[in-house]
Amino acid sequence: MIKLIGIEKIYDSAAGKVHALKGIDLHIARGEIYGIIGLSGAGKSTLVRCINMLERPTAGKVFVDGQDMTALTESELRQARKSIGMIFQHFNLLSSATVYENIAFPLKLSGTDDTTIRKKVSPLLELVGLSDKANQYPAQLSGGQKQRVGIARALANRPKVLLCDEATSALDPQTTKSILDLIRVINETMSLTVVVITHEMQVIKELCDKVAVISDGVIAERGSVLEVFTNPRHDITKEFISVLLSNELPAAFRGNEISQDRTHGSLLLLRLIFLGERADDPVLAEMIRTCKGLECTMLFGNLDEIHGVPFGRFIIGLSGEDEAINGALNFLSGRDVRVEVIGYVRRNPAAVD
Numbered sequence: 227m228i229k230l231i232g233i234e235k236i237y238d239s240a241a242g243k244v245h246a247l248k249g250i251d252l253h254i255a256r257g258e259i260y261g262i263i264g265l266s267g268a269g270k271s272t273l274v275r276c277i278n279m280l281e282r283p284t285a286g287k288v289f290v291d292g293q294d295m296t297a298l299t300e301s302e303l304r305q306a307r308k309s310i311g312m313i314f315q316h317f318n319l320l321s322s323a324t325v326y327e328n329i330a331f332p333l334k335l336s337g338t339d340d341t342t343i344r345k346k347v348s349p350l351l352e353l354v355g356l357s358d359k360a361n362q363y364p365a366q367l368s369g370g371q372k373q374r375v376g377i378a379r380a381l382a383n384r385p386k387v388l389l390c391d392e393a394t395s396a397l398d399p400q401t402t403k404s405i406l407d408l409i410r411v412i413n414e415t416m417s418l419t420v421v422v423i424t425h426e427m428q429v430i431k432e433l434c435d436k437v438a439v440i441s442d443g444v445i446a447e448r449g450s451v452l453e454v455f456t457n458p459r460h461d462i463t464k465e466f467i468s469v470l471l472s473n474e475l476p477a478a479f480r481g482n483e484i485s486q487d488r489t490h491g492s493l494l495l496l497r498l499i500f501l502g503e504r505a506d507d508p509v510l511a512e513m514i515r516t517c518k519g520l521e522c523t524m525l526f527g528n529l530d531e532i533h534g535v536p537f538g539r540f541i542i543g544l545s546g547e548d549e550a551i552n553g554a555l556n557f558l559s560g561r562d563v564r565v566e567v568i569g570y571v572r573r574n575p576a577a578v579d
């Protein structure tokens with residue numbers, strides 16, 4: 227549905243040239259919800275704005291639904307943009323227009339008559355749950371309601387693609403969730419292809435099928451959300467994920483020095499990730515039985531789900547003789563579990579000065 231080939235974007239500003247995108251290749255299939263995550267300045271907005279030509283790439287090609295967007299004239303582009311809706315972090319509503327008028331705006335622009343507009347706006351108001359707010363002004367709405375207006379407006383022309391640039395970044399977690407749920411419903415009921423730009427891994431986890439991690443204008447890593455979440459390869463990806471998992475280390479160990487050096491402490495912390503049906507395998511019980519002299523402390527456990535696939539995360543602390551610990555690592559490496567060595571900590575955190 228969306229194909230980016232060799233996209234380069236160089237901004238020419240007073241402060242000099244900024245190479246914002248460096249050879250981006252991306253393929254987003256029809257009906258997919260594709261997340262693009264990156265730190266501030268990574269190039270996310272530039273990338274998404276290149277899809278609807280709000281920014282013209284310096285080089286490369288952009289295909290949307292088979293149409294080469296870079297080759298269109300201005301008037302062809304206006305036409306093509308009707309099939310690409312967009313929503314923004316700060317909603318970009320017309321403050322002097324009512325909810326109804328905001329949603330009707332793109333239809334008015336394209337010369338639709340009032341009767342048709344009414345027929346199109348009513349179901350959109352219903353879809354986003356704002357039928358009773360049609361005559362209110364944006365200033366009278368909450369952030370979540372404003373974004374619902376933004377979504378309805380983006381859908382007015384019945385687009386095939388919805389671009390979301392940090393659409394939930396200004397919202398609290400609960401409102402974020404309701405907006406993400408709405409986007410998913412729209413994706414399913416209207417067979418929309420959705421591109422989600424965010425700096426929050428939670429948004430990716432809850433909403434997206436696939437994800438690309440963008441860093442300094444290049445795609446550092448990409449794949450299904452499950453794949454990237456359970457087996458991140460790039461440091462930047464690990465960092466994004468660790469934000470979600472940061473509280474999993476027990477309070478007693480948080481902030482403690484962790485070292486890869488055994489002499490630093492006697493407790494080896496491991497993060498274990500189990501996937502799918504293996505999520506509740508009795509692997510740990512078997513490990514303890516097999517490795518004589520091994521002590522195993524469960525420090526954190528969480529069973530989660532990504533798109534219906536069980537996903538268990540555990541942190542355990544191992545102690546015992548070298549032989550027992552090495553035996554345990556060996557045992558785990560032969561099992562269907564991903565093991566990440568966090569490092570050694572002192573056994574009694576209270577004793578650390």
Ligand SMILES: Nc1ncnc2c1ncn2[C@@H]1O[C@H](COP(=O)(O)OP(=O)(O)OP(=O)(O)O)[C@@H](O)[C@H]1O
Nearest residue numbers: 237239244246264265266267268269270271272273
């Ligand atoms: N119009 C512009 N003129 C010059 N430089 C720009 C322009 N727009 C963006 N840039 C630069 O391009 C780079 C990528 O910016 P972009 O807005 O795409 O990042 P982003 O990932 O969306 O960041 P954020 O999370 O803060 O929104 C940055 O270095 C930015 O300063």
Ligand SMILES: [Mg+2]
Nearest residue numbers: 270271272391
């Ligand atoms: Mg941005």
